Amino acid sequence: MSQGLKKLIFNLCDAPGTSGQEPVDVAARELRKYAEVRIDHNNNVIGELGNPDSHYHIMLDAHLDQIGFIITSVDEKGFLRFAPVGGLDRRVMAGSPVTVFGKEPVTGIVCCMPPHLSDGGEDKALPFDKMALDVGLTGEAAKERIPLGSRGILYSQPQELLNNRLSVGALDDRCGVAALLRTAEILSGEKPDARVTVLFSAQEETGGSGVTTAAYQIYPQEAIMVDVSFAKQPGVASVTAAELGKGPMIGVSPALNPKVTELLFETAKKEKIPYQTEVMGGATGTNADEAAVAKGGVACGLVSIPQRNMHTPAEIISLDDVENTARLLASYIMDRGCRRD
Template sequence: MDLQKLLFSLSETSCITGAGTATNVVFDTVKRFAPDTFRDPLGNIIAPVKKAKEGRPHILLEAHMDEIGFVVQTIDDDGFVHIGKVGGPDIRVLLGSEVTIFGKEPVYGVFCCRPPHLSSKDDYKKVPELDELAIDIGYTHDKAVEKVSPGDYITLRQAPAELINGLITGKALDNRAGVATVLRCLELCAEKVDCGLTAAFTLSEELGCRGAVTASYTAAPTHAIVVDVSFGYTPDAPKEKCGKIGKGPMIGISPVLSGEVTSVLFEAAKANNIPYQTEVMGGETGTNADSVSISRGGVATGLVSVPLRYMHTAVETIAVSDVENTARLMAAAAEQIGGGKNV
């Protein structure tokens, strides 16, 4: 599997609560490992790789597919599009950004940006509210309403790119990096894990982890490993709350996670010489692991995260090696649990 090629194909597609083409890429790719893959009523993709056996572990590997974005609210008399947010986009960097509106056909636009010559010193000191922003699609009002309607979804528009030192940048790597990790993990372990194994690629994480609730209920696992992204260190961020890009997966430690599964993740990393970091949380993780862990009668859940810089922007940045090492870690842990590790 060419991880960088997969990551690029996932990043350049779109998916807000199921709207967009990213789900098709995931569905077509995972069917290689699970021919009986299906979509549930919420649009989650559930891939039963190995059938669960009574009295044996059943492992769920989970990553969310959806990305942050916007929704059309109104179109004003001059043809400018006014919006609401879907999830938590970083409003600080929107001015002048390119977007795609999924109307009757894709419509490209840019966030309006006042010229610096017309801006006051005070303007530079504040972040605009979302309702102060608009998108320019180049149409008059009459032409705009032929193409775009209230309720149409909008994503940031940015082609993925390769940086130096094994880094890549693009939109929606939160959490297409996790999606690629699960797919790579299946390539590594689908034939080796000696127990039930299901992969779930979920929607609506950015809206409160809704997709993980139904997907984990449907899958009914005994154990789960959830993969998401977490904060990658930059000089303007608190070092103690961040991981370092290129230094391996961040293993989550939290009271809502299973101590036993977390221990297996640490053991698997050490036994297989996989570089890792830790991420300690005093309560909920803010990921789908929170929902998966309390599905049905409870699921022993672990969390691993890929360090990512510039979260919820169009230039999210990761190291491809971190995706590979996270997949290796998940595969090794799944093999341990499936091999009878007492978890």
């Protein structure tokens, strides 16, 4: 399964899609293998599987958008100015290759001041409004080929690391999307007595408007969000981070439903699925915060995949954590579909 899961993750990450321009066709094609699928006018991909007449209705969510940028102006020399779409990390920008999706994809480089001319300021990350992209075009040609409002992403090369780990951009949250596709695959063989709605939501990186409208229209009894969270690495406090490869992180927060959270722990223990605990003092910073207050309220849980180098073109995850996330969710749903509480 790991090779198939690896290929799925790389294929999802290879499909560019910043907030509002998510790769819905790619995601919908994969989900249609297991579910009836529709795409709403907010770019949410929604799939229905399981027993539509069940007393129990659960929504699983992973956001489909990735961070990137939007072109705001083109000067007479052909340099492009841009603004971030989502939490782009400006520390990794200088000298980085990018792809700009104008009338056709164009490769560019984020301009970088040579250290010889920087007067010791090369360690300072410029604000985005001071950065520019060089795509090798004159001003006239750039304006013709790259309309204002064109989107772009940092260039990323997929890498398979040792110890069953992967590195590529957009793992936040395409690895969550892959986990839900794997969950749907498991459930297709188990035939749960539950109504399951799988949501690949839009615009999480720019505020969560996709899940806000989708959760309102779907309005399940419960929802479990799958996102990424921080893995241990130099400079990241151990008390706030998890180990790669040691299992998904079950969220504990005042913003989450305590019953759903406890049942996630119970399922992991019963099925001997490795897990870790992530404790938050308030909001989770994920789609759970929006879904929980949809309509009359939705009981939400959170499962996160540990990740290093978040919001960079070299994010790192463990395939084992993605597979165990899917196992946890599938087991949870099979068990909850049999309950009457």
